[in-house]
Amino acid sequence: MSLLAINGGERVRTREWPKWPQPAPGALDALQEVLSSGRWSISGPYQGKSSFERRFAQEFADYHDLPYCVPTASGTASLMVALEACGVGVGDEVIIPGLTWVANASTVAGVNAVPVPVDIDRDTLCIDPAAVERAITPRTAAIVIVHLYSAVADLDGLLEVAQRHGIPLIEDCAQAHGATYRDRRVGTFGALGTFSMQHSKVLTSGEGGAVITASADLARRAEHLRADGRTYSPTEPLLGEMELLQTAELMGNNRCLSEFQAALLIAQLAILDEQNARRARNAALLDSAIGAAGIRPQVTSPGTTRRTYYEWAGWIDDPELAEAGCEKVAAAVAAELGTGAVTACYPAFTTNPLYRPGTRKRYALGPDALDLSQSELPVCEDAARRVITIHHSLLLGDEQDMHDIARAFEKVHAHRHELTGRDALPTSMG
16 A cells, blocks of 8 residues: 555645745734725825835835835836846847746746846756856846745856946845845845745735835836836825826836735735744754755855745755656655645746747747747756755744654655655665
8 A cells, every 4th residue: 555645645744834924913904004095006196194105115125225115016027127127128138047937037028138048056046157157148138146945146156247247137036035145135236136025925915026226227217117107206295196207207017016015015024034034943954854855955155144935945866766756756745744835846948838928929029039948958957857845834833844844755755666666665664
């Protein structure tokens, strides 16, 4: 009889896991205040006090010790705003990591530029500075880096390459809210930092995003780009007047955050550091407990001074377990734990099923110019077969929860023959 839960055996764990999102203290009161305020968006009439959107923008900018934050409707919107704020457009090339969420490629195509995926560092899973250097051409208009899962990219190396070539660097921090590099928060090193506040993120309002920058010019462009070419009035409007001015400086689109989302984010930001610290403590426990299961944890770049765990990630190092592939292994571990929070790594852009520009007619360059299937991404492709991730909600548990996760991996490792079809191996699991 099979011993793996995915094949009908008993689960390692039957207790419930922490839910995500978790509302912060004061979140309900903040939503109620918006509900009765007479203003549900920044494009609504002024009601005599600062909008939640402006208040969140100030708090998020202060959190990063920067002067400017422009909230957006999503992480995707923040990336598109950042790209266009840097002047990226038709025919330009934008270097991106070859292993990340699809939005890093689709947003580049969305501004009619060409995404150029490059390989990653095997240990951090973040974009490799040497690969970036090799990919630069006279058409390169921007470099977008992603601090992936729980690692911070090699900002020393990436900034050196970008600055030497005079190319703007955009930091995608959708998975790194609160992480620091050389004691500075990520998102503050590049020309712009972008964030997602989508449901799964460590700072969330269901959907939402933000762009941060030290540049007044880039911030003003970003404001116009996300609000249909409008920007906030420099003076306080009269009660009932519109607070957004139609300056006609730059045409934009409506990519604005709602007042409800901004109110939630203000409340959630207050508990972000405490939650991140709890995740980091539990991740350290998991790192030390999981080695016997044939899994090698992701590491971060040497300059990192604080990690954010959006996902705990690890390589399948055991050859026989790797033979099953990360999708089968993740499904088996998830079944043992009774949760869908254990998943396979992102696919490399050579095979990513969500990147299909040929299914839409809006791209000026056409599908051939945007085809990424022939990119040289050997480390990305290997990671897509062998890396497993665990959502950060599981890291909000206790020490016993971390041991349960390790036991689930150990059980799957001990009974890996059920996933590979090989004969059973000697095991101490019984």
